[in-house]
Amino acid sequence: MASRTNPAERRDAIARQPRARLPTGPKLQHIPRGAGPLRSRLRDSRQAGMDHDRDTAHQMGQLLNRFVVGKLPFPELTRALAPLCRTAEGADALDDLLQRWIDVQGLGVSLAEGIRSETLTLAAAPPVETPASRSAPPRNLPGMVEDAVLSSFVDRFKKERSGGNPAAKHDTLGSALSAYEGLRLRRYARETTEGAVRPPLQTKPEAEAQKGMVLRDRFILENELGRGGMGIVYRAIDRRRLEAGARQPYVAIKMLNLSFASHPDALRALEAETRRTQDLADPRITTVYDFDRDGTHAFIVMELLEGVGLDRLLREEPTFCGSEDAQRVLRDLMEALAFTHSRGAIHADLKPGNLFLCADGRLKVLDFGISAVAGQNALEEAPISGLTPSYACPERNEGGPPSASDDVYALGCLVHLLLTGRHPYDRMSGSEAKAAGIAPYELPMLPPAARRAVNAALSFDEAQRPADAGAFLAAFTAEPENRNSLFSFWSARKNG
């Protein structure tokens, strides 16, 4: 096996690369409007002894404080800060204040940048003259009404859900959303016949999620972590946690594609699924805190993971495959799946992209059960990506409902990938591999029982596969050398 020096360190380095870290270096200086990112600026133009107007700084501090505790929305914060930043001293004071919040309060750099750039842009604009326009919200009225109506549906739904029959409650939300969608359609139809331009029904460009956006007056989107088939994942500050003095005020928010807003069935099923995931209290399963809506935005709030996705890790560090860390990932995955299958929960889209290696070496499984929703007949039109063909068994490729045995097939693929770096069927989908009549590669490093278990897991015939991950784990660890320590045979063979 290729020699590897400190894989954990290299992994940590990969995990660290793209992440915005809070600056620990020297303080930042004021630079002219429109110049580069906050953290990259130097302070060499700051005059020694230069002091900001104390009142201005105090006023700014109060505004920022109210924003962070959720009493002042982002647009109002920047509108209130802008007049204070029309002079170079004012802009300097804002920089100092933001820097202090970054250093002392843990305010995210990108959020600080967002506040700064929006404030300075507003400050550069000609002063607004009329009181009416000063207080006017930036958004159009129909959009606000729509957001308010949709929010009220969800609020009512949540209230009802907390005391009654779950089926009836879901129906309430579904029918309310459908009725509202119908009303919108009729309104647009009327406007069109009256000669007005028909706006798009599902997506409003101004409603796209972006950093700095505040959801439910609580979650502030800080920066994008990545994109998937269902939407965009953001790192966000949870003001409630911040107010409560939580050590970790950050969460991850998956903003679902805007098209979800017009699929009440999909939303309902997804919400039910995320609630089920909340019951899977297992440290290896990513914790889902909530499913919520704000206006046309539907989103899932999860624990924020620090580390690296396995898909990226395998791309950037191929020598990870076969390492003892990779074996540990496999063991954790097998045990996590055995646990969830024993609770009747299936994943239905296991793949490297849904496995996350935390900075402390722990495995976390993402998106549990979400893809299973896509398999339900009622959701044929749902905007959910569903499954990943090269990790899906033939019957699932052919549209069959998800089952624990699908996860076992994907697990077989992941054993190959993590031990050898190769997909057992050269990334073909289950159906393609079956049609081609090929067999999986051999895994000579495994003891015979474990090898048989993996081959059975990769069978194209569902009846030949272990029924669930518990059965797979039992077969995989059938030999005594495996049973004590799942992969002790590996180091024994390496050293032998």
Ligand SMILES: Nc1ncnc2c1ncn2[C@@H]1O[C@H](COP(=O)(O)OP(=O)(O)OP(=O)(O)O)[C@@H](O)[C@H]1O
């Ligand atoms: N809770 C989280 N904490 C930190 N990063 C996350 C979290 N959830 C997802 N991510 C990251 O966000 C990115 C997008 O995740 P997402 O689950 O949407 O993508 P995916 O699984 O590749 O897509 P698909 O929905 O098509 O399966 C990935 O890089 C993932 O590692």
